[in-house]
Amino acid sequence: MIGFVSRRLATALVQLVGLALVVFFAIRLLPADPVARLVGLNASRDAYLTAQRSLGLDRPVAEQFGSYLGVLPGSSGLLQGDFGRSWVTGDPVAQEIGRVLPITLELITVSFVLAFLVSVPLGMICAIRPGGAADRATFAYSLFAGSQPEFWWGLLFIFVFFAELGWAPAPLGRLDPMSTPPAVVTGFITVDSLLAGNMAAFRDGVHHLMLPVLTKVFVLSGPIVKMVRQNMVRVMASDYVLFAQASGLTPGRIARIALKNALAPALTLLGVLYGYILGGAVLIETVFSLGGIGSYAVRSVLAFDYPAIQAVVLVIAAVSLLVYLVLDLLHAALDPRLVG
């Protein structure tokens, strides 16, 4: 098991190094001038050159890459865990990402877990009677929910639950502007407020999370239900379920056996889905004005903020790889055939 994990971590590291390389050179191939973007089109030639020097863009590309990696003497780069400073704000990129990443992770992880908890029983009910009323209703729902973009569902939910019913708070960020945010420990508002014992902030955080999570769960559940249903139908038709029934096992026990067999192969697909959603988080963040990593990525790209772009790509990739790894380990724990 330890060998498996270290092998996987080593592979992930190689992938990240390759990615760092590709991203670094690819953005420098773009027909864009970050210096002009920064100083404005009317700036003098001197001001332009000063800005170029301060960004380090006057140096040869190889040298820029060396200092980005942190292998040049006196430079501080990836090897030192330093993503550099944002060209727009001047703040360390690591610090900025530390602020925005938890917001996104909190949103999609909570949505993911909830969607999973909703979808598994739903998928099972569908699988027990394929073509039955529950199956048909679920099929209609997943077609309906999946055929319209999530930002549209988000707007619709804001209209219904905030504007009409008044159950949800205004979609203007992670906390009410009047409430005191808890001291930052993990960056996750819910966790930090609980750690600080600040129940008011916790309630407010959950309240603000309600609609974005609802939107995500609503859209995400469709594919997960389908996946669970598919696997479950296959397992219910298997010889071992038939044999279990013929041996007189109770329906509850058979369902537990079947569920384990149906969920194990679904885990890998969940990892793919997680990475996909992390990359596309900007839509939901924009609708609910959550300053997450998606919005940060878009802002960085529009501003040609090279250090920020490079860091965002690496961080999202690293998170995705980590999630894959965790799910693979879980899969291996469920399915002993994968070990060894």
Add this chain to the structure above:
Amino acid sequence: MPGDALLSVRGLTVAFNGVAAVSDLDLDVMPGEILGLTGDSGAGKSTLGLALLGLTRPPGRILRGRAVLEGTDLLALPEAARRRLRGRRIGLIVQSPRGALSPLHTIGAQIGGVLRAHLPLSRPEAAARSVGLLRRLGLNDPERRAGAYPHEISGGMAQRVLIAMAVGAGPRLLVADEPTSGLDVTIQAAFLDELAATARAAGSAVLLMTQDLGIIANYCDRVAVMQGGRIVAEGATRAFFAAPADDYSRTLLSLRQAAPPPAPAEAAPLLRVTGLCKRFRLRGSGKTLQAVNRVDLAIARGETLGLVGESGSGKTTVGRLLLRLLEPDGGEILFEGRDLARLPPGELRRTRRRVQIVFQDPQDALDPRWTAAEILGEALERRDPARVAELLALVGLEPGDAARRPRGLSAGAQQRLSIARAIAADPALIVLDEPTSALTPLARVGIVRLLRDIQARLGTSYLFISHDLNTVEQLSHRVAVMYLGQIVEQGTREQVFRAPRHPYARALLAAHLAPDPSRRRLDRPPAAALEGEIPSPVDLPRGCYLAGRCPEARPDCRSTPQRLLGLPDGREIRCLPEAERAGVLPDPIPA
């Protein structure tokens, strides 16, 4: 007689969306007997079996009827009460032993789960009993085995575990639905031996549903034949095989004992293969798998060579090497005077017309978007409608089938089309790779007849590859037995089937279940069975490959590579001790 029946089924009707799969069926099972239930695919056997347990799957519904087991009508019980009877009074054995065990749960947990469903046991008590049960099954180190997953135990152990679970709570009736389909012959025989012995010991009756009349003849006391959801014939096994009462069984048994048409005697063989070898490199480990190992064989014009062996013996690889669908690593394939193994690509393509192949699954081998006429036209040099019609007639298809696509044809008709395509180019040799294995017994009879007919008319030679010994016996003039990539015995049909000499061939043919109740396996003394299971063809020993399992192995067998030795009666075997017994003097092995 119904008075003393263990199970008596009356007027049972099961329908799927209004179409009856089992209609108005009456059947009695006597206490302690093994009743064979046979019939073609779709006759309703499985539907009947599941209905008896109340496990009819939607959209199927039991419309009416009774199934009285020891005075209780199973079908009238509420589901919860019926569930308590399942496993305790009536049990089920499903296809493939390993498939009946959940791959993600330990053996011990699965046995314990079944025990706890019927007996008031705590979890630790059930676990202790599971270990006890495994010990009684003769598994060494049962504590450790209980914690093993199904993929970690051997197939033989999985079989015993499955049978033990099915009879564990002492059911009076076991329903076995094609319990050995897809298993190799030796494993099939071992499984059925175990099942019959355990059922006899426990006094349970068995309703054994199978398409294989060989199994019925060898294991069953009585036979019932099902067709279109009804029982069409019923009787004691011997009487049944002596004079089958229904058309279905008569058709199946019509090929029994009928030898294939004799091959024309000819001195020079059409095909002579010497020293054929094929290795596959395994990804990751860097090890090699010796799939075909120094194979020598010869086929005369108009002759059929049957190539038999169990899964993984390399028989399919031999077939593909002959056509160079796979590149051989060594050896010579002399066909009509030329060495196919060394032909340049252009000439090889022209020669391929003379050597054709028919695959196991016609559905995979025929393009689903083409009509039969297009498929045949492709195989011809010119798309000649007259020739297409001629080919269709030759394989017994209707002229109207020319416009059909493969999906519009039955599996048997698809295989006929596949054969028509093979003979379109007028080949001298056809490699038939399990052409009857994916077919129902009835369609199989038709294909065997067709192949015999084509051979008689066109003088085509066949290499007939199959694990189904009955079909091989019906078609072959000579038979070669393969084990782990080597031919271990080669001789005429009579030599190999009547008196095999190589220990592996003997074990294989002892496990052969012929549809003939006069030599029942149940009544025969247990033949020299081989120990253990077929080892993997990776890391093979230096000496005889069978030495580890052979009851007659001598010390020198393990160290001496065995060569194919000719015996005075014309056959060849790869076993020095046996050859010596037959009067062959060992000659010094050339360096």
